């Protein structure tokens with residue numbers, strides 16, 4: 001799975017100097033083209049990336065890039081809050097899990113998640129900002145639902161499948177957020193932040209794949225056999 005797939009176009013194109021302001025809220029490549037094909041947009045607004053600008057600063061950015069910069073910082077604060085909640089929830093998931101491989105996978109991810117928090121702090125510092133958290137309603141909802149799923153299946157053969165389901169919902173949220181952040185960091189010229197967040201994105205994807213493997217090889221089968 002690649003949650004960042006829809007954003008690939010952004011990393012291959014850049015906004016040309018002197019282009020006029022327009023809408024940049026392009027979750028998908030199609031939106032990007034339609035946003036830039038309006039009559040108010042000068043020809044050459046987008047140009048194929050032939051050289052990378054030096055590390056960007058907020059002051060020197062084009063208005064549209066300033067919006068992207070704001071969005072980048074906003075979503076970095078969102079995932080900072082989310083990771084701090086996730087690191088508290090994962091040990092409860094590991095405790096609920098019965099299969100040894102699942103317990104181990106979740107426990108390993110507790111350590112990785114602590115690293116994710118540190119990397120976000122480093123990413124903030126790399127762009128000259130203090131780390132800040134913003135309440136993420138999505139992760140609050142996902143973790144609340146995860147607790148409900150795990151409680152509903154406690155003591156049944158379906159508990160491990162339930163834990164995996166709860167865990168993968170969280171991982172997919174993280175993958176989507178980091179996919180956006182890495183793409184935006186590259187566009188904005190924040191090389192260090194892109195590298196730090198890209199490392200985390202890779203770990204989230206591996207965790208998700210690992211959970212799928214455990215589900216397919218053991219937990220789903222056990223839950224079905226007991227039904």
Ligand SMILES: [Fe+2]
Nearest residue numbers: 083113116174
């Ligand atoms: Fe994480």
Ligand SMILES: [Fe+2]
Nearest residue numbers: 171174204207
């Ligand atoms: Fe994660």
